[in-house]
Amino acid sequence: MEGWKTGTILRGIGSFYTVREDETGELQTLRAKKKFRREHISPLAGDRVEFTPGEGEEHGWIESILPRKTLCLRPPVANVETLVIVTAPVPEADLLLTDRQLARAFSQGMKAILAVNKSDLDGELAERLRAEYAPAGVPVYAVSAARGTGLDALRAAMEGSLCCLTGQSGAGKSTLLNALLGLELETGEISRKIARGKNTTRQAELIERDGLRVMDTAGFSLLEPEKNLPPEELKERYPEFRPWEGKCRFRECLHDREPGCAVAEAVQAGQIHPARHERYRILLAEIRENWRNRYD
Numbered sequence: 001m002e003g004w005k006t007g008t009i010l011r012g013i014g015s016f017y018t019v020r021e022d023e024t025g026e027l028q029t030l031r032a033k034k035k036f037r038r039e040h041i042s043p044l045a046g047d048r049v050e051f052t053p054g055e056g057e058e059h060g061w062i063e064s065i066l067p068r069k070t071l072c073l074r075p076p077v078a079n080v081e082t083l084v085i086v087t088a089p090v091p092e093a094d095l096l097l098t099d100r101q102l103a104r105a106f107s108q109g110m111k112a113i114l115a116v117n118k119s120d121l122d123g124e125l126a127e128r129l130r131a132e133y134a135p136a137g138v139p140v141y142a143v144s145a146a147r148g149t150g151l152d153a154l155r156a157a158m159e160g161s162l163c164c165l166t167g168q169s170g171a172g173k174s175t176l177l178n179a180l181l182g183l184e185l186e187t188g189e190i191s192r193k194i195a196r197g198k199n200t201t202r203q204a205e206l207i208e209r210d211g212l213r214v215m216d217t218a219g220f221s222l223l224e225p226e227k228n229l230p231p232e233e234l235k236e237r238y239p240e241f242r243p244w245e246g247k248c249r250f251r252e253c254l255h256d257r258e259p260g261c262a263v264a265e266a267v268q269a270g271q272i273h274p275a276r277h278e279r280y281r282i283l284l285a286e287i288r289e290n291w292r293n294r295y296d
């Protein structure tokens with residue numbers, strides 16, 4: 001529309017949104033038009049919007065939200081392109097969680113990167129994960145947020161893409177985000193809880209700095225349980241299975257324990273990592289169980 005500008009929402013506080021204007025790079029304070037509430041749409045950090053700028057002290061208005069490429073619900077953020085999954089040797093890496101997060105990223109068309117933090121404590125984990133995830137095309141970076149090692153390579157992989165850190169509590173997401181961006185966000189879940197008090201809702205914020213664009217979501221789980229996924233859809237989220245799709249004896253093969261399974265043969269032949277396949281079978285069993293009970 002005439003006179004409308006475009007920009008990206010960096011954060012929302014109450015009913016005010018901070019938007020970076022594409023053209024000028026300037027920050028604008030905007031409110032959302034009432035129609036969004038009627039339509040039950042909330043503008044989110046990461047959203048691409050059209051707006052009319054304010055004049056003088058007057059705030060402007062968000063007029064429309066452009067179609068979202070991706071949407072995360074916990075916390076609600078829009079247009080994340082790359083999921084940076086943070087793992088560490090301590091607390092022991094929960095790779096089932098990693099695989100769930102990977103599957104969620106792929107189902108949305110996001111890219112994924114594995115950052116293996118605390119490599120100062122154990123350098124082996126990154127090597128092990130590299131072997132497990134290479135067939136899926138997932139790059140693995142060994143880093144130490146505490147020592148500052150490996151950060152340049154990770155930064156280079158994140159550059160130019162709207163990224164979001166996720167991973168189990170204590171893996172070092174907050175510490176890593178601080179190290180990557182040169183910030184001082186709270187680290188440690190306990191201090192965060194105390195600082196937040198009971199009733200403050202924390203909102204995600206898009207931080208743009210030195211060529212990086214990262215959602216500050218390090219305090220969130222990001223993993224919304226996916227209800228009622230048809231079991232046959234899980235395998236589509238495993239890039240390393242793809243070369244073998246359609247080559248199993250049974251057309252409906254779920255790559256579990258069926259005879260003549262081409263994926264199982266690829267595991268035998270060392271082309272798919274057995275640990276990834278084992279965990280796939282655990283997730284598959286869980287999804288089948290939920291699917292059976294979907295009308296309960």
Ligand SMILES: Nc1nc2c(ncn2[C@@H]2O[C@H](COP(=O)(O)OP(=O)(O)O)[C@@H](O)[C@H]2O)c(=O)[nH]1
Nearest residue numbers: 118144145146169170171172173174175187188
């Ligand atoms: N040894 C070591 N400890 C780290 C590293 N990164 C973070 N930590 C520690 O791990 C704990 C959890 O870090 P935090 O960033 O709060 O984890 P989060 O829950 O994933 O956000 C803190 O005590 C950090 O000091 C690292 O690279 N090496």
Ligand SMILES: [Mg+2]
Nearest residue numbers: 174188218219
């Ligand atoms: Mg944290």
Ligand SMILES: [Zn+2]
Nearest residue numbers: 248253255261
């Ligand atoms: Zn199969």
